[in-house]
Amino acid sequence: MVFKKLTARWFAAVAGVLSMLLVSVANAAYTLNLTEGVTPISRDLHGLHMIVFWICVAIGSAVFAVMAWSIFFHRKSRGAKASNFHESTKIEIIWTLAPLLILIAVAIPATSTLLDLEDATTDADINLQVTGIQWKWKYRFVDEDVEFISSLAQSSRDVIKDPLGNENYLLEVDEPIVLPINKKIRFLFHSNDVIHAWFVPALAVKQDAIPGFINDSWAIIEEVGTYRGQCAELCGIEHGFMPIVVEAVTQADYEKWLNGKKAEALAVAAAAEEKWSMEDLIAKGEAVYKVNCSGCHGVTGAGIPGVFPAMTGSSVVNGDIADHIDIIVNGKAGTAMAAFKSMLSDVDIAAVVTYERNALGNSVGDMVQPSAITGLR
């Protein structure tokens, strides 16, 4: 009986696995090979990849064919008698030089592609500064006075326990970066904390964002579309939750978007002038907290003991409000706590301070107006 039960369970498990496979097939198509991408460089890289790949296939096939021949025909069970040859300087020289020629054949296109890949400065149309921050990306158009932060969309966080069926799970952001097609975009990478890497396969851009350095890379996107990528360098707890979404649009649409962003920035600045009610601040603060703080301090404010302090019952949160604001605005040196003045607006900071003091198990009861933050910058 027990055995029968176990078998039934085993079958159920196998059926479950198979159906999950089928469901996920329906969800998103898998790929076997490198993408050709949508930039001149990505196409060059794909071509180079295929050349090297086929050379490897050819070498591998030749080696394995000889091996298979020996294994099949030179086996003792077929009566094969062992020869005794064991040296030939001529052969050794041949199979040292032949691979050298193949390598030179690979190195020539590789060199020209590399020189092309590294030439980010010549004739760049748009300079885009990309800053890696645990665990989001900040974009700043150097010549346009437009900057914003892009982080994982709430829609992905909501289904983290069971994401099947959620299109673009972990590859969706709250604010995608919009770029015009057919323009040379020069990316300038840099980090506020640890090393990140900005990786979008279709653009063939992967470059480390390193604190204290500015690295560059470039792309000319040739097709309108949405291109997704992720952080590629381990950067801490939420490394897997730091996606990139690039929307490539026409020049006209790009300009429209840019103007919209500028208007938005003005509205944000104006909002800081207003007087906010406590309820509004707490509601706003909750959203800010989820995106910016919950990665370390936990959605419920529990933190991670020994790594990230809890918010619930924290002496900073429950202490003097000026100190609380200071630590958010300026960060805490020597720890993972970043200076959020470069990432959050006055309203955001005021809201999140008010939220932390009056939620997550805390009830200090006080609040701070956005206008009070302005003077602290």
Added chain:
Amino acid sequence: MTNATTTTEHVDHDDHGPAYGLTRWITTTNHKDIGTLYLWFAFIMLLTGGSFAMVIRAELFQPGLQFVEPHFFNQMTTMHGLIMVFGAIMPAFVGLANWMLPLMIGAPDMALPRMNNWSFWILPFAFTMLLSSFFMEGGAPAFGWTFYAPLSTTYAPASTDYFIFGVHLMGISSVMGAINVIATILNMRAPGMTLMKMPLFVWTWLITAYLLIAVMPVLAGAVTMMLTDRHFGTSFFDAAGGGDPVMFQHIFWFFGHPEVYIMILPAFGIISAIVPTFARKPLFGYSSMVYATGSIAILSFMVWAHHMFTTGMPVAGELYFMYATILISIPTGVKVFNWVTTMWRGSMTFETPMLWALGFIVMFTIGGLSGLMLGVAPVDTQYHDTYFVVAHFHYVLVTGALYSIIAAFYYWVPKWTGNMYNETLGKIHFWWSTIAVNVLFFPQHFLGLAGMPRRIPDYALQFAEFNMISSIGGFSFGLAQVFFLFIIIKTIKGGKKATDIVWEGATGLEFEALPSPAPYHSFNTAPEVK
């Protein structure tokens, strides 16, 4: 290659056996006992690091976070890497060196037996220290086995200091082990055993030992700088204090790349011993094998920054490191060609050690070819830090290094215990592992090319299929190694008695000049090699 003239009779006036009980293992200075200790330690670590891999594969079985939190997942990837590299592969090779070097060169023991005892007994303490960090507040190190600053300095959990001291201890152990290997090989060869008559396993270990002495202090330097950055206000790797996070990577990989060869050169030696035995034909191109090993070792010091093509190196640097890197494929290719030619027109049989060796050659070649692809700098910007890299280094380290260690076990265990392993079980172990390991790692090439970054606890839906397949392969491969434990114990306990020569085509002092099992003290009188 070597001809021994001594008989297997072994006359000794004050021969004494091992001490009894636990004291035997704690106080032993016998190279065979210490070799056994190293091998068991490595096996325990293999299962420990393997169980971490099972956690990783369970979490990655399907999209979404089901079993562990991201912080714990990062601890798993970090500790899996550290344990496998420093706890499993390296000690296993040292264990094989301890057992086999004296037997292969006709020496009575290692040159520095007491230091030998110490180099082993440091390890259990080092790894207890490292593993204890799991139970500390903040958890174990979670910054990857490459521990890039500043994630491993400013942003790391408090337990990182235990990791630092653990690494120091491992380094001391490795350096002492290497000194011992060099002293033994250079001073204790039997009369007539010239350098160019040494078995390749001896040669590769001699070169590996020099690599160890050269680079373990570099690693010690890196972790010491981390320590002072963390606690004493220095800024070696902190940009805010004028330091340089990229310098950390240069230092780490100056250690790390030769380290890769530390884990594969002894494997080359093992394969070069096994293939001729079962092809019943001398190794093709012995001297070119020696020179190839030397060239690989020298080149290994000059290619480190190919791990850093996306850090923003100047283009001249990238070009240099690309050329130097793809150049390594030449001596490595020479080795593969030599093995294949050794088989050519041989008289081959396929006992378990040969199967593992053939598996090594095929799959190590696959890993080597994907390594060539990774060496091409411009396309590496697409492969770097994706599962393509994960697939590559597991092909060279699991189906390369680990396969050679398992092959060595089956090849020499009759000499160690006097018992033959069960051939059927050995073959099941091989085919089971080989199918599983390819189901495990081959799909990871596709995942990487599709753009899945490594070290992520959760992934987008287009990666779901291959991750599930990979996980199934992973569980199966893990189970196969538990089955291996059963084979090991069964072989130690009994089995068909091995002959002195063990294999029909075996050559070398360990087979030709010693009985099976090899006596506790061997070669008290040096054999003469003609």
